[in-house]
Amino acid sequence: MRYTYKSPHSDQEWHDYFQLRWQILRAPWQQASGSERDEFENSAFHIAALDARHITVGVGRIHQLTGAQAQIRYMAVHTEHRGYGIGGEILSRLEQQAQLWSCSEILLNARVEFLEFYLKHDYLIIGEAPTLFGSIEHKRMHKLLAR
Numbered sequence: 417m418r419y420t421y422k423s424p425h426s427d428q429e430w431h432d433y434f435q436l437r438w439q440i441l442r443a444p445w446q447q448a449s450g451s452e453r454d455e456f457e458n459s460a461f462h463i464a465a466l467d468a469r470h471i472t473v474g475v476g477r478i479h480q481l482t483g484a485q486a487q488i489r490y491m492a493v494h495t496e497h498r499g500y501g502i503g504g505e506i507l508s509r510l511e512q513q514a515q516l517w518s519c520s521e522i523l524l525n526a527r528v529e530f531l532e533f534y535l536k537h538d539y540l541i542i543g544e545a546p547t548l549f550g551s552i553e554h555k556r557m558h559k560l561l562a563r
Contacts, residue, residue, distance in 0.1 A: 417500055419473070420466045421509060432472040433464050440492035445549040452490065461513040465493070465502045473497040476506040478513055481523070486514040488524040507537055511561065520561050525554040 424433045437452040456479040465474030474493040480486050488510050493502045514522050525545035526534050534557050535541075545554035 417497070418468055419497075419500070419502055419505070420470075421463055421505060422466070423462050424464055429464065429472075433462065433475050436464075436472050436475050436494065437490050437492055440494065441490060445552070447549065454489075456489075461510065463506050463509045465497075465506060467497065474502040474506055476503075476510050478510040478522070480514075480517050480519065483518070484520045486517060486519040486522050488522055491524075503533060504537065511559070515561055522559045522561065524557050526557050528553045528555060531555060531557075 422429075424430045434452055438447075438449050442448075442452050457477075460477045460479035462477050463475070464472050467473050474497065476488065476491040478486050478488050488507070491503065491506065493506075511522060522539075524534070524539070526539070527548075531541070537559075539557040539559045541555045542558050543556040545556040547553050
């Protein structure tokens with residue numbers, strides 16, 4: 417399959433972007449629509465993967481914490497589109513943005529079920545992270561970026 421990667425711009429693209437985040441990361445745990453957003457949305461860099469029909473099938477976001485650190489949040493790929501390299505491409509584009517910001521480290525909290533994905537992309541486990549919704553165990557991970 418062929419995918420296109422872009423930052424959302426139109427109202428419809430933003431709707432589809434946030435809808436996928438909610439559908440994958442919040443709805444299965446009965447979280448309200450809107451819980452997939454936080455106070456960093458307006459200052460963050462967002463990327464979406466669209467399939468050949470222009471349907472959003474993957475999303476990710478990075479925001480700068482300090483001059484040297486950035487944090488990735490809200491990575492999600494629709495279950496029917498996993499295994500095609502979408503997550504890796506989104507991750508690569510988020511890392512490129514961190515480098516444009518001159519960051520030297522990326523932090524993230526990874527769901528335990530996706531640790532192998534991040535380990536494969538050179539992230540290291542650095543500690544425990546909060547358990548989400550009382551049941552989704554996370555690990556704190558980071559990656560040092562080459563300067």
